[in-house]
Amino acid sequence: MSVQPAMPKCWRVESKPHKFCPGCGHGLVLKALGQAIDELGIQDKVVFGCDIGCSLLSWDFFNVDTVQTHHGRTTPVITGIKRANTDVIGIAYMGDGGGYAIGAQHLVSAATRNERITVILVNNTQYGMTGGQMAPTTLPGQKTETSPYGRDVDASGYPTQGPEMVAAITQEGAYVARGTVANVKQLKGFIKKALENQMAGNGFSFVEALSTCPTNWRTNAEDTWKFVEKEMTKYFKVGEIKVPGPREKEGQ
Amino acid sequence: MPEKPIQGEKRVFMTGNEVVAWAALAAEADIMYGYPITPQNEIMHYWTRMLPKYGRRFLQTEDELSAGFTTAGGVLAGRRAFTATAGPGNTLMQEPMSMAEAMRLPVVVIVQQRGGPSTATVIYSQQEVTMTTLGGNGEGLRVVYSTANHQELFDYTIKAFNTAWKYRFPTFVLGDGYQAKMRESLTMYDPASRGITMVPTEPYVGKEGTPGVDREPTHLRNTYNVEEELFEVLEQYLADYAKAAPEIAEYDAFDTDDADLVVISHGVVSRACKAAVKELREEGYKVGYFRPITLRPLPVDQLREVAGKAKQLLVVESANGQLDRLVKEAIYGNTTEMLSLFKPGVGVTTEEVVARVKEIKG
Numbered sequence: 001m002s003v004q005p006a007m008p009k010c011w012r013v014e015s016k017p018h019k020f021c022p023g024c025g026h027g028l029v030l031k032a033l034g035q036a037i038d039e040l041g042i043q044d045k046v047v048f049g050c051d052i053g054c055s056l057l058s059w060d061f062f063n064v065d066t067v068q069t070h071h072g073r074t075t076p077v078i079t080g081i082k083r084a085n086t087d088v089i090g091i092a093y094m095g096d097g098g099g100y101a102i103g104a105q106h107l108v109s110a111a112t113r114n115e116r117i118t119v120i121l122v123n124n125t126q127y128g129m130t131g132g133q134m135a136p137t138t139l140p141g142q143k144t145e146t147s148p149y150g151r152d153v154d155a156s157g158y159p160t161q162g163p164e165m166v167a168a169i170t171q172e173g174a175y176v177a178r179g180t181v182a183n184v185k186q187l188k189g190f191i192k193k194a195l196e197n198q199m200a201g202n203g204f205s206f207v208e209a210l211s212t213c214p215t216n217w218r219t220n221a222e223d224t225w226k227f228v229e230k231e232m233t234k235y236f237k238v239g240e241i242k243v244p245g246p247r248e249k250e251g252q
Numbered sequence: 253m254p255e256k257p258i259q260g261e262k263r264v265f266m267t268g269n270e271v272v273a274w275a276a277l278a279a280e281a282d283i284m285y286g287y288p289i290t291p292q293n294e295i296m297h298y299w300t301r302m303l304p305k306y307g308r309r310f311l312q313t314e315d316e317l318s319a320g321f322t323t324a325g326g327v328l329a330g331r332r333a334f335t336a337t338a339g340p341g342n343t344l345m346q347e348p349m350s351m352a353e354a355m356r357l358p359v360v361v362i363v364q365q366r367g368g369p370s371t372a373t374v375i376y377s378q379q380e381v382t383m384t385t386l387g388g389n390g391e392g393l394r395v396v397y398s399t400a401n402h403q404e405l406f407d408y409t410i411k412a413f414n415t416a417w418k419y420r421f422p423t424f425v426l427g428d429g430y431q432a433k434m435r436e437s438l439t440m441y442d443p444a445s446r447g448i449t450m451v452p453t454e455p456y457v458g459k460e461g462t463p464g465v466d467r468e469p470t471h472l473r474n475t476y477n478v479e480e481e482l483f484e485v486l487e488q489y490l491a492d493y494a495k496a497a498p499e500i501a502e503y504d505a506f507d508t509d510d511a512d513l514v515v516i517s518h519g520v521v522s523r524a525c526k527a528a529v530k531e532l533r534e535e536g537y538k539v540g541y542f543r544p545i546t547l548r549p550l551p552v553d554q555l556r557e558v559a560g561k562a563k564q565l566l567v568v569e570s571a572n573g574q575l576d577r578l579v580k581e582a583i584y585g586n587t588t589e590m591l592s593l594f595k596p597g598v599g600v601t602t603e604e605v606v607a608r609v610k611e612i613k614g
Contacts, residue, residue, distance in 0.1 A: 012464060044462040047328075052475070060471040063464025065457035067328055068473040069321065070351055076318040080325020081457065083311050084283050084333060088458040109314035 008034025010043045015060045023224060025181040025211030026054060029122055030061055032179075032188035032209075033091070036195055037064070042089050047081055049074040051094035051103070054128040058093060072103025075110050078117050089198055090117040097127050100136035100160040111166045114173060114203040118194045121162060121206070124213040125232065132216030136160040139235055144216075159235055166206045167242040173203025176242035180210035182229045183238070190240065202244045210236055257306055261441045268431035271402050272336065272362050273298035274440055275409035280450050281360075282331040283309040285322040289341040290374035291429040292364040296336070316341040320348025320359070327357045328472075330455030332413055336362035338429075340371060342380050342387075349422050350388035354474035356489070357456075358416030362409065362425045364432040367597040376429035377597040378519055381574035384424050385548035391486070393493050395423040395500055396548040398518040402436040408545075410443055417451040419496045426547065428570075430520050430599065497549035504543045505558065507533060511540030513564040513591075513609065516555075518544055518575055521600045525568055528605035539609060547575070552582045559583040564612065565590050568605055572596040 007016070011034050020026045037043055046064040050056055052071035059068035069077045078090040099107050099121040110117065126144050127133040133146040137159045141150040167176040175197040179187030187209055194205035210232050214224040257277040266274075272295045276284065286296045300310050313319045319335045326333025337345050342363050352359045365380040367373030386392040395415050397408040408425050416423035443450060456470055463469030476482040504522070507529060508514050517525040522543040529541040542558050544550050559565060565588055567576040572594045580590065593600065593608045 010464070012469070043464070045458075047457045056473070056475050059473040059475070060469075063462075063469050065459065065463055065470040066472065067355075067457060067470075068475060070347060070474075073317065073321045073348070073351075076313065076321035077325045077328070079311075079318075080285060080322030080333070081329045082325075083285075083309065083322065084326040084329035084331040085455070085458050088329070105314055106318055109318065 008038050010034050010037045010062050010064060012060060012063045018061060019057045020054065021215045023212060023214035023221065024054070025124060025209070025213070025228070026058065026122060028181040028184050029120065029187065029209045029211060030058055032184050032191050033120065034062065035188050036192040039192060040195055040199070042195065042199070045087065045089045046091060047078065047088045048091045048093060049078045051098035053095045053098055055093050055095050055098065055122060072098045072101070072106060074098060075103055075106040075119060079110055079115050082115065082117050086116070089195060092117060092119045094119070094121055095128070096121065096123045096125070096135045096137040096160070100162055107166070108169060111170050111174070111204050111206065114171055116198055116201055116203065118198045118205040120191065120194070121208045122211045123162070123208050123236065124211040126213060126216055128213050128216055139231060161236070163206060163208045163241045166204070170204050170242065172246045173244050174242055175202070175205040175244055177240045178208045178210065178236060178238050180228065180233070180238050181212060182210070182225065197244055208236070210238065256442055257302070258440050258442045260445050261439055263437065264440055265435055265437045266402070267294060267433055267435050268402055268405050268427055269294035269364070269433070270298050271405045271438065272409050273302065275406045276334055277302060277306055277308070278440065278443055279410040279413045280332055281308065281334055281413065283311070283326045283333045285311045285313055285319045285326060285333065285335050287313050287316050287319045287337070287341060289316070289338050291366055291432040292336040292338050292362065294432070295362060316344035317347055320345040321351070323359050324348055324352055324357050327359050328456045329458055330453050332417070332453050334360040334362065334413070336364070338364045339366040339368055339380070342383055346383065346387035349394065350390055351474055352422040353388060353390050353393045355472050356420040357422060358420050359422045360412045360416050360425070361422065362427065365426065365428040373597060374429070376570070376599060378428065378521060378570040379574065379597060380426065381547060381571060382577070384426055385578065391490065392548060393489055394421050394548055395419070395546065396426050397424065397545060398426045398547050399431065400520055400522050400543070402431065403438040405431060406438055406440055410448065414451045415500060417453055419492070419500065421493065421496070426519065428520060493549070498553070500546060501549050501551040502545035503551040503554050504545060505554070506541050508540035508542055508558050508561065510538055511562050512538045513566055513612065514540040514542050514558050514562040515566045515568060515605065515609070516542045516575070516579055517568040518547060521568055521570055524600045524602045525605050527602040528609065531602065531606055532609055537609060537613060547578060550578055550582045555579060555582045556586065559586045559588045562588055564588065566593065566609065566612065567591070568593040568600055570595050570598055570600055
């Protein structure tokens with residue numbers, strides 16, 4: 001008799017198995033999110049928004065009210081919902097393109113305004129659904145379909161340090177962390193704290209999750225984990241970057 | 253419970269932007285999301301000044317993309333939400349309005365047209381007709397009212413909320429820079445005092461109960477896996493639109509029965525045309541007046557009837573044939589001569605319409 005690993009209770013059984021590629025990190029991020037929702041007992045309060053790109057495949061992933069929006073526009077949609085109904089717990093779920101390229105103005109502005117929403121951004125260093133083009137998070141030297149000889153930082157700049165940027169532009173009450181699918185337990189903890197921060201009405205909450213794309217990386221299991229655990233973490237430091245509390249005043 | 257903004261009826265003299273803010277209040281709009289652009293700014297100015305007194309809300313967003321998408325979010329949460337824009341802002345807003353069409357979101361947008369293309373002038377035009385009626389990467393499943401005066405700005409702003417929530421298509425009120433900025437007298441009223449009931453709103457997301465336990469979750473998307481899946485959805489939407497169109501379509505007309513030439517116009521230009529037709533009639537010219545109030549859907553049957561009787565149609569607009577194209581499509585197959593007076597980005601006077609008709613008639 002085999003024992004199946006337990007699914008989060010808020011996962012929608014009817015839409016499983018999910019539609020992500022084998023080895024994709026989205027399933028693990030959504031598992032962490034599902035467990036966090038279960039543990040906080042907020043399934044009846046959550047409104048989940050997903051972006052365009054691979055994240056859109058989560059449009060019917062949970063037994064929670066969900067809206068799948070346009071590329072980069074999930075943050076304003078969830079902002080609009082939260083502003084109109086402060087009782088909901090709004091989660092905007094997106095990839096690195098949706099958050100750091102086409103939707104950067106929305107991320108920056110929502111963070112600056114300290115919107116009481118939670119943004120979860122999945123960073124797999126490239127555009128997955130459109131076939132593996134360069135993203136704002138592509139590592140220096142990394143080959144993609146639009147940087148076939150490796151990302152040239154002179155021509156394309158350096159990878160976006162998203163959580164560091166959000167931490168710098170948010171005021172007190174914001175929560176910012178970077179987790180990884182290589183440590184789902186820790187990632188769940190970050191997501192849980194980000195949701196609790198919204199529930200407490202403190203301010204903007206942002207979690208970046210380092211994730212995998214063996215399809216476009218063209219990696220086997222071993223190389224996939226090596227890339228996410230060793231290569232990505234050299235650039236993208238895992239851990240809590242900002243926790244709620246008053247900012248230190250200058251000179252103190 | 254905050255008091256009603258307007259008790260009974262009230263005669264006032266104010267700018268069009270102020271009228272829109274009052275109309276949205278009277279229509280029980282809950283929340284406005286907006287981004288500054290001329291000439292619609294004062295809608296936000298008046299709204300933000302009045303909202304604490306009446307318990308309403310406002311968010312100034314980072315751009316029109318965000319204004320449109322947050323408005324969609326407000327509607328998703330079940331609020332009577334609206335926004336206002338013009339020109340380049342209207343261009344940006346076509347993206348969120350595409351999503352509103354895809355999800356049947358009753359978003360209300362006030363457009364105070366300015367010159368185009370691009371930044372052009374901040375003053376006036378009728379050059380946002382094509383974009384407002386058919387913008388977005390779809391089929392133009394939307395409603396567009398074109399107002400001609402301040403009374404209509406008030407009436408149709410209220411009506412826009414009801415049309416949007418009744419039929420679940422994004423709805424636009426197409427005004428312009430002249431209407432936005434000039435003062436005019438009108439009667440404001442509490443909709444209930446005229447027997448107008450505001451269509452109740454309801455949330456799409458964040459409803460009562462636990463999804464998957466007490467009820468099915470709402471799963472809204474605008475992405476489909478295969479062609480046939482999208483086709484099935486659109487077939488239903490198009491059928492809904494075709495059924496609603498004759499109920500929604502509105503027009504104004506006079507002297508068309510025996511007219512050799514009918515002047516067709518919309519918005520403020522129709523005021524010049526109305527005066528011109530009356531003047532020409534007094535001089536013995538057999539002219540008629542026809543004005544579509546809804547530009548999307550157009551009053552197609554009435555337009556075809558008018559075109560069938562007249563020998564000539566003269567389309568007058570402050571654009572280079574944007575209304576003209578809609579009319580030609582609506583009366584396709586009709587052989588009535590089509591004439592024009594196009595002044596893109598510039599106002600049209602009664603004298604110019606009279607002169608054009610006399611030039612045609614010799």
